[in-house]
Amino acid sequence: MASLPLVPRTKLGSQGLEVSKQGLGCMGMSYMYGPPKPEPDMIELIRYAVDSGVTFLDTSDVYGPHTNEILIGKALKGGYREKVQIATKFGIGKKDGKTDIRGDPEYVRACCEGSLKRLDVECIDLFYAHRIDTRVPIEVTVGEMKKLVEEGKVKYIGLSEASASTIRRAHAVHPITAVQLEWSLWSRDLEEEILPTCRELGIGIVPYSPLGRGFFSAGPQLFDNLAEGDMRKNFPRWKPENLEENKKIFARVSEMAAKKGCTPAQLALAWVYHQGDDVVPIPGTTKKENFNQNVRALSVKLTREEMAELESYASADVVKGDRHVSMGTTWINSETPPLSSWKAK
Template sequence: MAAESNVKIPRIKLGSQGLEVSVQGLGCMGMTPLFGQPKPEPDMIELIHYAVNSGITFLDTSDIYGPKTNEILLGKALKDGMREKVELATKFGIRLADGKNDICGDPAYVRAACEASLKRLDVDCIDLYYQHRIDTRVPIEVTKLVEEGKVKYIGLSEASPSTIRRAHAAHPISAVQLELSLWTRDAEAEIIPTCRELGIGIVAYSPLGRGFFSSGPKVVETFSEVDFRKRLPRFQPENLELNKSLFERVKDIANRKGCTPSQLALAWVHHQGNDVCPIPGTTKFENLNENMGALSVKLTEEDMAELESIASADAVKGERYGPDIPTWKDSDTPPLSTWKAAA
C-alpha cells in the first residue's frame, strides 16, 4: 500500500442537522466500468483505504454507478472497521428501464432502492442519501426517504431552487449535490444562495470539469469508446478547441502559483466557502495525492477575481449535458395537491 499522505484534511459541517465530513470527498463512480474498462478491484479497495487513512472520509457512490457494482465495491472496501471511519453517501432515483434511464421518485420505489443499496453496501445505515435526479411526475413532498434509522441525512442532486425549498420544508435537507467548477458556474445565480439561505451544505461534483482541468483538450485522448464524456457537448471538437484557451489561461495562473492546473481549479472550488465540499473522483494514487495537495493552494481575492473573469459563462463553449440527461433546469415537480387528488 502507498504511504499515507501527510496533508492535513480539515472537516466541515454540511447542513444544520449534524452531518460532518472531510472538506474534500472522493467520488467513486469511475472505479467501476462507466469510464472505460473495469479497474482491478483490489487496487480500488486499496485506493479507498489510502484515501480514508489520509483523511478523505466522505465517499460518494450511487446505485446507478456500474450499475450497482460501485456500491458492491464500497461494501467490500468498508470491512474490518473501515465503515466507522467514513461518511457514506449514495443515491437513488435513476433506474434502467428498457435499456434507458428512467427517473423515479415513487415512495415504494424509494424504499426498495434503499433496502437494495443497504444490502449491496453491506451496512445498516446510509449516512447521506440523495435523490439523484428529480422525478417531475411526483411531488417532491411525496418522495419521502425511509426512516427507521436506515438513513441519517437526506440530500438532493440536480434540484432547482423551488424544488429545494419545497423538499426542505417537508424534511430538512442536509446537502445539495451540484456540478461546480471553473467551467460550470450556473448554480451560483440561484441554487447556491438558496442553499445558504436555508442552511444546506453544497457538495460539488466534477470540480475538475470531468478531467478537463487536469490535462486540457488532451484529456479526450484518454477516453475509451464507451466513455460517456465522448457524448458531452463541451468535449466535441468544435467546442473543445474554443475551450482550449480557458485551460491555457488557467495553466498560466497555476504556473505563477506553483501548482498544477487541476490543483488551481480544485482550490477555486474550495475557496467558494466553508459549506462547500468538492468530491473529485480518481482511480490513481498520484491523482488523489495531487487533489489533496489543492488544499495547500491559497488564493487571494485578486487570484479569485482573475480566475472568475477568465472563466465567465460566455468563455465556456457547449452545454454541460446533452438534452438526454435531466438537470436542475427541468426538475420542478407537480403541486402536492395534484397528487392527493389523484390518490
C-alpha cells in the same frame, strides 16, 4: 515525496453531519469513464483515501449499475466502516433501454433497501435523490425519505440537480442536509439561485465534477486518450468544435498555476474550496498520484483578485458547449407537480 496536508473536518449542512473537507467520488472506478477498474486496486485506493483523512465517500446505485456500491462495501470491511461517511443516491433507472427517473415512494424504499444490502451497512449516512422525478411531487419523494430516517435506515437526506424551488419545497417536508450539483470553474449555473437558497436554509453544497470531468486535470488532450465506452466522448464540451475554443481556458489556467507553483487541477480545485466552509467537493480518481494531487489543493491559497481572474477565464460567454450530455435531467428541468395533484390520485 512530501507528506499530505491534514484534511480538515467540516459540518455539511446544519443538521449535524460532519465530513472531511474533501470527499472522494467513486463513480469512475466502476462506471461511465471506460471499463471498470481492477477491484483490488480500487479497494486499496479507497482505504488509502480514508487513511489519508478523506472519509466522505460518494456513490450511487446507478454506478455499474450496483457494482460501485458493492465495491465500497468490500473496501469498508476490517474496521473502515466506522471511519467513513457514506453518501449514495437513487432515482436513475432504465426502462425500455432509456433513462427512467423515479421518485415514487415504493421505488425510493426499494432502492434504499438495495443499497443497504450492497454496501453491507445498517444505515446510510447521506441518501440523495440523484435526479428529480418530475411526475411526482417532491413532497411525496422526500416524505418517503423522511420515513427512512425515522426508521433508522438513513441518517441525513439530500438532493442532486434540484432547482431552488424544488429544494425549498423539499426542505419544508424534512431538513435537507446537502445538495449535490456540478460546480467547477466552467460549470457555474448554480450560483445565481441555488447557492443563495441553500445558504438561506442551512444546506451544504457538494460539487461533483469540480475538475470539469478531468478537463482541468489532464487538459484538452484527455479527449484523445479516452477509453472505449467513456461517456465523456458524448459531452458537448468535448466535441471538436467546442474543444478547440475550450483549449484556451486550460491554457490560461495553466499559466496562472505555473505562477502559483501548483498544477492546473490544484488551482481549479482550490477555487472550489475558496467558495466557503459549506462547500465539500468530491473529486473522483482511480489513481493514487491524482488523489495525492487533489488533497494538496487544500494548501493552495487564492486572493480575491486571483479568484476573479480565474472566473474571467471560464465565464459563461467563454465556455463552449453545455456542461451535461442531457441538460433535460439537470436542475433546469426539475420542477414537480403540486402535492394536491398527487392526493387526488
